[in-house]
Amino acid sequence: MSEHMIxxxxxxxxxxxxxxxxxxxxxxxPHEAVVIGGSTSEVIxxxxxxxxxxxxxxxxxxxxxxxxxxxxxxxxxxxxxxxNRALVVEExxxxxxxxxxxxxxxxxxxxxxxxxxxxxxxxxxxxxxxxAVQAGMDIGDVFIGMHLKGVGVVVRSxxxxxxxxxxxxxRTRPKLIGGARAKHSKDY
Numbered sequence: 001m002s003e004h005m006i007x008x009x010x011x012x013x014x015x016x017x018x019x020x021x022x023x024x025x026x027x028x029x030p031h032e033a034v035v036i037g038g039s040t041s042e043v044i045x046x047x048x049x050x051x052x053x054x055x056x057x058x059x060x061x062x063x064x065x066x067x068x069x070x071x072x073x074x075x076x077x078x079x080x081x082x083x084n085r086a087l088v089v090e091e092x093x094x095x096x097x098x099x100x101x102x103x104x105x106x107x108x109x110x111x112x113x114x115x116x117x118x119x120x121x122x123x124x125x126x127x128x129x130x131x132a133v134q135a136g137m138d139i140g141d142v143f144i145g146m147h148l149k150g151v152g153v154v155v156r157s158x159x160x161x162x163x164x165x166x167x168x169x170x171r172t173r174p175k176l177i178g179g180a181r182a183k184h185s186k187d188y
Contacts, residue, residue: 042140043163057113
C-alpha cells in the first residue's frame with residue numbers, strides 16, 4: 001500500500017465534480033455514453049496494475065453511475081490490458097448499438113477494479129470489445145482514446161488529479177469536412 005493516505009470521501013467529491021464538468025462540456029444527449037478508464041493503483045500513488053483497490057474503485061464508479069443515471073447517460077467502463085481493454089456496458093446499450101458481447105467476467109486481477117465494480121453496480125452488465133462513445137474520463141493515464149468517436153476535444157477541469165492519479169477528460173465533435181469554402185456549425 002502507498003504511503004499516501006487514501007481519503008475516499010475526497011476521491012468521491014473530486015470524481016463528482018470532474019464528471020459533472022465533463023457532462024456539462026460534452027453536452028451529451030440522453031442515451032449517449034461516456035467511457036471511464038482508470039487505475040486504482042495510480043489513484044493511491046502506486047504503479048499501474050500493482051495495487052488494485054476495490055474501495056477506491058467504488059468511491060469513483062458509484063458517483064459516476066449515479067450522476068449518469070440522473071442524466072440518462074450510459075457509462076462504459078474500460079477493463080485493463082489483461083483482457084484487451086474490453087468494456088463493461090449495460091446489456092441494453094450493447095443491444096441498442098449492435099455490439100457483440102464477449103464471454104469474460106472482469107475481476108480484480110483480470111479486468112481491474114473499475115470493471116469489477118461495474119459488474120456489481122450495473123443493472124445488467126455485459127462485456128464488449130469495442131465502442132465509439134461521445135466523451136471520456138481517464139484516471140491514471142490508461143488511454144481511453146480507442147473508444148471515442150469523431151474528433152476529440154480536451155475538457156479542462158480545476159480537478160487535475162483523482163487521488164494521486166492524473167485526470168484527463170475529453171469530449172468529441174463531428175469531423176469538419178469540405179475545405180475552406182465549406183460552412184460549419186459553431187455548436188461543436
